[in-house]
Amino acid sequence: MPETKLFPDIINKLLEGIVLLDCDKKIIFWNKWIEQASNIPVENAVGKSLFALFPDLEYTRIDTCIEQAIKYRQSSFISHTMNPIMLPLFHFKDGVEKTKIFHNLRITSLESPDSGFLVMIFITDETINVLKEQLLKKRALEEKILNEKLRKEIDERRQIEEKLKLNTLVLNNTKEGVVITNHESIIESVNPAFIQITGYTEKEAVGQHIRLLKSGKHPEEFYKSLWATINAAGHWKGEFINKKPDDSLIVVESTIDVIRNREGEIINYVSIFHDITQRKKQEEILELRSRTDSLTGLSNRRYFDEALDIQWQVCIRNHFFIGIMMIDVDFFKKYNDAYGHQSGDDCLVKISRVLQANVRRSNDIIARYGGEEFVIVLIQTSPENIREIAESIMRDVQSLKIRHSASDISEYVTISMGIASLTPTKDLSYTMLIEAADNALYLAKKSGRNRIKNILPGDPPGL
Amino acid sequence: MKTLSDLQKDLLQETINISIGRAASTFNKMIQEHISMSVPDIRLINSSEALDLLRMDQNQEICYVEQRFEGSYFVSHAMLIFTENESLELVKLFLGSGDIIEEMSLLETEAMNEIGNIILNASIGSLANLLKDNISSTLPVCVKTQAKNIFGSKKIDSSDLLLLILIDFGIESKKITGYIVLVLELNSFDDFIDRLMQNLTR
Numbered sequence: 140m141p142e143t144k145l146f147p148d149i150i151n152k153l154l155e156g157i158v159l160l161d162c163d164k165k166i167i168f169w170n171k172w173i174e175q176a177s178n179i180p181v182e183n184a185v186g187k188s189l190f191a192l193f194p195d196l197e198y199t200r201i202d203t204c205i206e207q208a209i210k211y212r213q214s215s216f217i218s219h220t221m222n223p224i225m226l227p228l229f230h231f232k233d234g235v236e237k238t239k240i241f242h243n244l245r246i247t248s249l250e251s252p253d254s255g256f257l258v259m260i261f262i263t264d265e266t267i268n269v270l271k272e273q274l275l276k277k278r279a280l281e282e283k284i285l286n287e288k289l290r291k292e293i294d295e296r297r298q299i300e301e302k303l304k305l306n307t308l309v310l311n312n313t314k315e316g317v318v319i320t321n322h323e324s325i326i327e328s329v330n331p332a333f334i335q336i337t338g339y340t341e342k343e344a345v346g347q348h349i350r351l352l353k354s355g356k357h358p359e360e361f362y363k364s365l366w367a368t369i370n371a372a373g374h375w376k377g378e379f380i381n382k383k384p385d386d387s388l389i390v391v392e393s394t395i396d397v398i399r400n401r402e403g404e405i406i407n408y409v410s411i412f413h414d415i416t417q418r419k420k421q422e423e424i425l426e427l428r429s430r431t432d433s434l435t436g437l438s439n440r441r442y443f444d445e446a447l448d449i450q451w452q453v454c455i456r457n458h459f460f461i462g463i464m465m466i467d468v469d470f471f472k473k474y475n476d477a478y479g480h481q482s483g484d485d486c487l488v489k490i491s492r493v494l495q496a497n498v499r500r501s502n503d504i505i506a507r508y509g510g511e512e513f514v515i516v517l518i519q520t521s522p523e524n525i526r527e528i529a530e531s532i533m534r535d536v537q538s539l540k541i542r543h544s545a546s547d548i549s550e551y552v553t554i555s556m557g558i559a560s561l562t563p564t565k566d567l568s569y570t571m572l573i574e575a576a577d578n579a580l581y582l583a584k585k586s587g588r589n590r591i592k593n594i595l596p597g598d599p600p601g602l
Numbered sequence: 603m604k605t606l607s608d609l610q611k612d613l614l615q616e617t618i619n620i621s622i623g624r625a626a627s628t629f630n631k632m633i634q635e636h637i638s639m640s641v642p643d644i645r646l647i648n649s650s651e652a653l654d655l656l657r658m659d660q661n662q663e664i665c666y667v668e669q670r671f672e673g674s675y676f677v678s679h680a681m682l683i684f685t686e687n688e689s690l691e692l693v694k695l696f697l698g699s700g701d702i703i704e705e706m707s708l709l710e711t712e713a714m715n716e717i718g719n720i721i722l723n724a725s726i727g728s729l730a731n732l733l734k735d736n737i738s739s740t741l742p743v744c745v746k747t748q749a750k751n752i753f754g755s756k757k758i759d760s761s762d763l764l765l766l767i768l769i770d771f772g773i774e775s776k777k778i779t780g781y782i783v784l785v786l787e788l789n790s791f792d793d794f795i796d797r798l799m800q801n802l803t804r
Contacts, residue, residue: 207723211730212738214669216719218712220697243712245741265709272709 156228156242156262162209162255164188173262176228176240193227204246208258214247219265226262241269316391316412322405324349336391336414338383349410354382365395369408373397378415390419432507434484435491443506443514450502450518451569454562462525462560463572464515465580466494466532469553469588471511473545486541486552487511493535497528514576517560522595525560529591532556553589555580560595610795611644617798618642618767621728622782625721633695633773639782640770647766655768656683656781660750665689667718667744671726673737675794677787680726682718682771684780686746689714691778715744721771725782733797753785765794 150157151171159167166184174180177192184192189201200222204215219225219241228240245261310317316333320326329344337344337352344351357380368375375395380388393412400406430442438446454461468474468490475483487507494505494513504516517525533556541552557580559572575594583592606614619642626637645655658664663686671678684692693710696717719742730737765786772779786794 207727211723211727212736213671213723213727214739214741215723216712216715216742218709218716220709220713221716247741248738265712268708272707276707 155264156260158189158260158262159249160189160205160258160260162257164205164209164258166192167257173228175231176262176264177226178229178231189226195227201244201246204244205258205260208246208248209256212248212256214245217244217246219243219269228262230266238266241265314413316410316414318344318349318410318412320349320408320410322407324408326351327407332413336389336412337381338385343384349408352379352381354380354388356380356388369395369397373399379412389414389416391415435488435507437491437494437513438504438506440506440508443504443508443516446504446506447516447569450504450516451563453502454518455565457519458562459519460521460560460562461572462517462520462522462558463576464517464525464529464532465508465557465573465576466490466513466515467555467580467584468511469548469555469584470543470546474543474552477543477545483511489539489541490536490552490554493532493539497532497535514573520560522560522593525558526591526593529556529558529593533589533591548588555583555588556591557581557583558591558593560593606644606646606795610799613798614644614765614767615642617729617732618644618725618769618784621725622769624728625724628720628724635695635773635775638770638772638774643766643768645766645768647764655766656749656752656783658685658749660748662749663746664749664752665714665744665746666752667715667722667742669719669722669726669742670740671730671737672739673730673733673735675733675735675797676765678726678729679783679785679787680722681752681783681785682721682780683752683783684778688778688780691776692717692773692780695773695776695778711744711746715742718742718744721782725784732801733794734801735797752783 153170153172156170156173156176158169158173161167166187166189169181169184173184177184179192200217204213204217207213207215217225225242225244228242230237230240241264243263243265245263247259247261249257249259251257310330313330314332316336317330318326318333319328326344326347326349329339329341333344334340339351365375365377373396375393377393379391379393381391383389391412392415393410395408395410397405398407398409430438430445432439450461453459468486471483471486474486478486490513491505491507494515498505498515498517500518502518504514506514508514515528517528533554536554537551539552542550543552544550546553557576557578559575559579561567561572563569563572579592579594583590586592622639622642626639629637643655647655664683665686666681666683668679668681671680690710693713696713697710722742723739726737726739765784767782767784767786769782770779771782
C-alpha cells in the first residue's frame with residue numbers, strides 16, 4: 140500500500156523521536172531522529188528491548204509506564220525534570236557526542252490491525268527549552284535580586300527622607316543642641332540650638348573636627364573612657380566643658396549615640412546636648428554657700444562637723460595623729476563695743492586670713508566655730524608641727540597690730556588658743572577631742588589670755 | 603433520581619481507596635514526605651453541583667492535571683487539583699526548590715504533568731482492574747485557570763449524572779492540600795454497578 144511506504148518517510152522527517160514497541164516490549168521501529176540521537180541505526184534496534192540497548196541505566200519508571208500501556212492502555216508522561224535518569228541521547232556531530240539531549244517521553248498505546256496493541260513512545264527534545272529557561276531563570280533571578288536590592292534601597296531612602304523631614308522640623312525647633320559628625324568625627328550638620336549654645340555658626344562648624352569645641356579642661360583619660368563607652372555600648376551620657384569662640388567656657392550635659400549602617404559600620408555620631416553652665420554655676424554657688432561662713436569665707440560650723448567626722452575616720456584607719464586648735468579673740472565683746480560691729484567684722488576677717496595663711500593643706504580644716512571663735516583641725520601631723528603652727532599664728536596675729544584700746548592685757552588684739560591632739564582609736568569620738576581643746580582654751584583664758592595651752596596625749600582629762 | 607446503596611458506596615470506596623493508596627505510596631517514595639489521603643467522598647450528582655463540593659473560591663487561581671479515561675462502562679475525567687501556589691510548592695518539593703521563581707514555567711508545568719499522571723493512572727488503573735475492563739487514556743494535560751472553569755470545560759451536559767469521587771490529598775509538613783476528582787460519566791449506571799458487583803463478590 141502506498142501509505143505504508145509513505146508512513147516511515149513522514150515520521151523520519153519529524154523533529155521528535157518515535158519508538159514503536161510490540162506487546163513484548165521489543166522494538167519494531169524507531170525513526171531517524173532516534174537513530175541520530177542514540178547513534179544506533181534502526182536495524183540494530185529492531186527486535187531488541189530498550190533495556191537491552193541501554194543496559195547501564197535504570198528504567199523502573201519507563202518500564203512501569205510501558206507496562207501500563209500494554210496492560211491497561213494507559214498513557215503516561217515522563218519528564219526529564221522529574222527523572223534524572225532518562226535515555227542516553229545526545230546531539231552527535233561527526234560521530235562525537237556533543238551535548239546531552241533533555242527529553243520528555245509520552246508513552247501511549249496504539250491499536251494495530253494485525254497484532255493487537257502497540258506501544259508508541261514519543262520522545263521530544265527539550266534541550267532548547269531547558270537552555271532557554273535556564274537563561275531566563277538566571278536573568279529573572281538576577282533581576283529579582285537587583286529589584287529587591289533597588290526596592291530595599293528605595294524603601295530605605297524613602298523612610299530616611301520621611302524621617303529626615305520630621306527630624307529636621309524637630310531639630311530646627313528644639314532647644315537641645317544637635318551635632319552630627321561622620322565616623323571620623325568631622326561635623327556634618329548642626330541645628331540652630333547648637334549655634335546658639337556653642338557660639339559657632341553653621342559655616343564655622345560644618346567640616347571641622349568636633350575637637351573644635353574642646354576646652355582642654357578634661358584630661359586625656361576622660362576622652363579615652365568616653366570613646367571606650369561609646370564603642371562598647373553605642374551610647375554615652377555625661378557632662379562636657381566646651382569652649383566658645385570667645386574662649387569662654389560652657390558646661391553641657393550631652394548624650395552621644397552611634398549610628399550604624401546595615402553592615403554594622405559606624406557612619407555617624409550624634410550628640411545632643413543642652414547648656415548647663417548657669418545651672419552648674421548656681422549649684423557651685425549654693426554648694427559653697429552651704430558650707431562657708433559668709434563673713435570670713437572659712438568653713439561654717441555645719442561643714443566643720445561633717446568634715447571632721449570624715450577626717451576622724453581617716454585618722455583612725457591610718458593611725459594618723461590629729462590635732463584640734465580652738466582659737467578665741469581676747470576681749471572681742473569689748474572690741475565690738477569700742478569700735479563698732481563693722482570693725483569687729485573686719486578684725487575677724489583679718490584673723491581668718493592669718494589662719495588661712497598658716498594652714499594650707501587641703502585636708503586640714505579651718506572653720507568659724509562661733510562668734511569670735513575659730514577652730515583648726517590638722518591631719519597627719521605631729522605635736523611639734525602643731526606647736527609650730529600655733530606659735531606662728533600667735534606671732535602673725537600680733538604683727539597685725541590691730542588696735543584694741545579696750546583690751547585689759549594689750550594695746551592690740553590678741554588671741555587665746557587651746558590645743559588637744561592624739562592618735563584616735565575606734566573607742567574614742569572627736570567630740571572628746573573638741574572638749575579637750577575647749578578645756579585647754581578655757582585654761583589659756585583663765586591663766587591670762589594671749590597664750591597657747593596645749594593638752595597632749597596622756598594628760599589627765601579635765602585638766 | 604438514582605442513588606447508590608450503602609453497599610455500593612462501600613464497594614466503590616474500598617476500590618478507590620486501594621488504588622489511591624498505591625498512588626500515595628509511590629509518592630512517598632519519590633519525595634520522602636508523608637502523604638495523607640482522605641477516604642473518598644463518593645456522590646452521584648449533577649455536574650452543576652460538582653464545584654460546590656470543592657472547597658474553593660470560584661475565582662481561586664488553580665492548576666490541575668487532567669486525563670480522560672475511556673472504558674466500556676464509563677468515561678472518566680480524572681483531575682488532580684491544587685491552588686496555583688500549592689502546585690508550585692508541590693513541584694518545588696519534587697525538583698528541589700533551587701531556582702524556581704514565583705511562577706511555574708514550562709519545565710515546572712511538565713513536572714506537574716507527570717505528578718498528576720502518576721496519581722491519576724494509579725487511581726483509574728485499579729478501577730479498570732476491578733472491572734476487568736480495558737481503559738484507554740489520553741496523555742495528561744496541565745491547565746492553569748480559575749476554579750470556576752474546572753468543570754465548565756469538560757463539555758459535560760449539566761444534566762448528566764456524574765459519579766463524583768473526591769479525595770483530599772495533603773502533604774502535611776508542607777501544608778499542601780489538593781483534590782483528586784474522578785468524574786465518571788456513566789453510560790449505563792446499572793451496567794457499571796452490576797459489573798462492579800460481579801467482580802467484587804465473585
